[in-house]
Amino acid sequence: MSQPDAASEVVASRATRTGRNLPVAITVAVVLLAAVASSLFYRKELFVGLAVIAVCLGLYELGKAFSVRDIRIPLLPVMVGTAGILISTYISGPEALMVSFALTVGAVVVWRVIDGGGIEAVRDSAAGLFAAAYLPLMGGFVMLMLAADDGPIQVAIFILLAVANDTGGFFAGVKFGRHPLAPTISPKKSWEGLAGSFALTMLVGVIGATFFLHMNPVVGVILGLITPITATVGDLAESLIKRDLGLKDMGTLLPGHGGVLDRLDSLLLTAPFVYLMFSSASGLPV
Structure with a gap:
């Protein structure tokens, strides 16, 4: 087998297992994050x-x-x-x-x-x-x-928590996923992937709350526990809607990701909980 054919098989295998074109998905994600960061901090x-x-x-x-x-x-x-x-x-x-x-x-x-x-x-x-x-x-x-006065940092950490949830769940699921989380709704989600989501969101939450918002590390721990739950429920809820409507993705505007709503689903339900956590954390000792 020639080297180009072998490389094509590897890419095809990854796309089959993950359900998306990984290089394209990463490129689109980087562009989106750059646009969000530019608008936030400018x-x-x-x-x-x-x-x-x-x-x-x-x-x-x-x-x-x-x-x-x-x-x-x-x-x-x-x-x-x-x-x-x-x-x-x-x-x-x-x-x-x-x-x-x-x-x-x-x-x-x-x-x-x-x-x-x-x-x-x-x-x-x-x-x-x-x-x-x-x-x-x-x-x-x-x-x-x-x-808020530190609003851009709050929003950045909120978005990074959602990114950490997706990233940790994605790679842990691909590497270790064996036990389906909700097979009838979203067959690719696994309990191992959820564990990866908890691990990475906990890390991002603690670092963000402690070093960037100067809050008690407990805030970061709570965010790391809440985000995977709310984000996963939001993602599964949208998957249930798509399943009922007979759709794979809500749209095609974002190559490698589906539609805009496919990227917003985990953010939507998480937003009120993160806001409440940030707004109530000011009374906690650092």
Whole structure:
């Protein structure tokens, strides 16, 4: 067998086992992290804009996925509400998050009823409420982190925790994975991979909390325990939605990763817990 053929077989074998093109996936991940870091530490408002775009793309993918079952999410009011939720939360805090979310919910229902009544309107409105709670509401907690004086560092650690969860789980699962975690929902996830997620997120959490936020190391330990649970539940929840809709990925915008929503799923459910941990940790002794 020639060397090029052998190399092709290795790449094909890795792609089969991991379910993705690893070099492409790594390249896309590095580009995304660079864009996020640049916006975070150059000007906070740029990150807010990036977040609005990412959430709106996720909403578009969710709407397209739901259309497979003839469910029409009222995307326009949800997307307008997304901009309102994220921007107002960054500027004015938790009260703005709740008020803007409530206004978005009202707009979704009114918009869909005006477009036509009946059982379809109830179904589509419910899907719109789910979309608003799933994406912009959860994203609002990231804006609350960002608004703090050390907001860029908080958000960076939050993102790195999610990256550590995915990375630790991925490599531990590929190397040692033998026992499926949820075979009927996500066959590639394993208990060994989850252990890898706990190990790496614990390390990132302790280093981030202790050396960059100057918090008690216990905060980092708690973050290392919480993140793999919330991120895995978020990932499995999206996998369950995709399974029910008969889809492999929510989209194709990110080569090697699937869609934008496939990258946001583990971040969304984790955001409120990390925010609450950071906001309550200020009272702990260092």
